[in-house]
Amino acid sequence: MSAPSLDELLGHADALPALPEIVHHVMNSLKDEEADVDTLVHHINTDPVIVSRLLAAANASAFGLSVRVDSARQAFMVLGQNRVVSIILATALIGRYDSPTAEFDSRELWRHTLGVATCARALAERFDFSPETAFTGGLLHDIGKLLMRTAAPAAYAEVLYLQQTEDVPAMTAELAVFGYDHAAAGSRLATTWNLPHEIAEAIAAHHKPDDYSSELGDLIHVANVLSHALELGDPPDKRVPDLSERACASLGLSWPNFAARFGEIEARYQGIRLLLGI
Amino acid sequence: MFSDRTRLWQTGSWRNPMKSRTIHLPILSVVPGMALALPITDHAGRTLFAAGTELDAEMLDRLNKRGVESLAAQIIDARDTETIAQELLAAELRVRKIFRGAGSPARDALQAAILRHREEGAR
Numbered sequence: 444m445s446a447p448s449l450d451e452l453l454g455h456a457d458a459l460p461a462l463p464e465i466v467h468h469v470m471n472s473l474k475d476e477e478a479d480v481d482t483l484v485h486h487i488n489t490d491p492v493i494v495s496r497l498l499a500a501a502n503a504s505a506f507g508l509s510v511r512v513d514s515a516r517q518a519f520m521v522l523g524q525n526r527v528v529s530i531i532l533a534t535a536l537i538g539r540y541d542s543p544t545a546e547f548d549s550r551e552l553w554r555h556t557l558g559v560a561t562c563a564r565a566l567a568e569r570f571d572f573s574p575e576t577a578f579t580g581g582l583l584h585d586i587g588k589l590l591m592r593t594a595a596p597a598a599y600a601e602v603l604y605l606q607q608t609e610d611v612p613a614m615t616a617e618l619a620v621f622g623y624d625h626a627a628a629g630s631r632l633a634t635t636w637n638l639p640h641e642i643a644e645a646i647a648a649h650h651k652p653d654d655y656s657s658e659l660g661d662l663i664h665v666a667n668v669l670s671h672a673l674e675l676g677d678p679p680d681k682r683v684p685d686l687s688e689r690a691c692a693s694l695g696l697s698w699p700n701f702a703a704r705f706g707e708i709e710a711r712y713q714g715i716r717l718l719l720g721i
Numbered sequence: 722m723f724s725d726r727t728r729l730w731q732t733g734s735w736r737n738p739m740k741s742r743t744i745h746l747p748i749l750s751v752v753p754g755m756a757l758a759l760p761i762t763d764h765a766g767r768t769l770f771a772a773g774t775e776l777d778a779e780m781l782d783r784l785n786k787r788g789v790e791s792l793a794a795q796i797i798d799a800r801d802t803e804t805i806a807q808e809l810l811a812a813e814l815r816v817r818k819i820f821r822g823a824g825s826p827a828r829d830a831l832q833a834a835i836l837r838h839r840e841e842g843a844r
Contacts, residue, residue, distance in 0.1 A: 714791060
């Protein structure tokens with residue numbers, strides 16, 4: 444059995460549903476300082492799945508006090524921009540790429556990516572990055588795994604077997620079977636989807652940040668390792684990957700200081716899982 | 722075990738086994754009547770609610786609308802010292818297991834921070 448080359452794999456990118464328009468709208472409106480809530484609400488209203496998820500989340504947050512929330516605009520007022528954007532991005536991505544099989548549990552992958560996205564947002568708040576760009580980078584950092592599994596399921600089953608039997612990281616097993624890893628595949632897919640260059644580069648860099656010069660890549664790398672260390676959505680006994688000394692220094696990160704936020708990060712992760720129902 | 726009991730007796734905790742502990746909760750999981758273990762501040766560092774404040778539904782609604790996603794609450798700790806000791810040991814073994822194999826000094830520093838966090842959570 445032979446695995447597809449990276450170009451052949453990208454040729455199968457249509458095996459995944461296209462990235463929903465709402466993701467582009469959210470990313471553009473976050474970059475645009477002139478964008479207002481009404482514009483974002485207008486785009487949200489074109490996607491009934493997202494509207495219903497927002498309303499469910501807003502009504503779950505009512506503490507038995509507020510009147511019933513029945514519009515996207517009201518949901519914005521109840522939940523605040525951070526949570527609305529998190530719910531939009533996570534619902535848009537998870538809802539469309541959720542297809543668990545016996546060999547590959549995509550829900551597990553999404554729980555992990557939510558963990559990385561939550562860590563990335565907390566790191567971004569501390570180190571003056573855009574929290575929403577960091578959250579999106581965290582959600583998308585493993586999108587290459589989804590493409591490889593969807594376009595070449597038999598070869599990816601071999602990757603999972605190698606990973607389990609040899610206790611090696613995913614990228615080592617992917618290199619052995621495919622000749623490239625999910626970071627390379629994900630970065631190419633992000634470019635195909637016309638996502639911002641800094642996100643495509645951060646996806647490429649998230650396991651080997653020292654080979655790139657990407658500040659967001661450094662942050663997503665650290666967020667990924669932290670998420671594994673806090674066991675946010677990880678399968679049992681997953682080994683914590685190595686951590687780049689340079690990436691930590693480049694962010695100015697001191698673990699004894701940042702550790703004060705670990706409890707808050709764990710609670711925020713549980714909160715977003717509650718809001719999304721996963 | 723004996724030394725633990727002696728220390729607890731000396732600090733008075735043994736006579737009052739209903740101690741409290743701090744847990745971080747998503748705001749949706751906070752129940753009215755819970756007390757804050759840590760103060761809640763706004764972006765400018767001003768205190769919105771002091772530690773010890775008992776939260777009612779209206780306060781929780783206000784915090785939620787301000788975008789507060791989580792808070793540190795005080796709960797009663799009904800565990801005995803033996804259970805706490807077992808949880809501390811389990812936490813240490815767990816951290817050692819997931820950090821198996823060699824890594825960079827940065828990874829070692831993260832491991833130390835995670836271990837302290839787990840120990841504080843188990844105490």
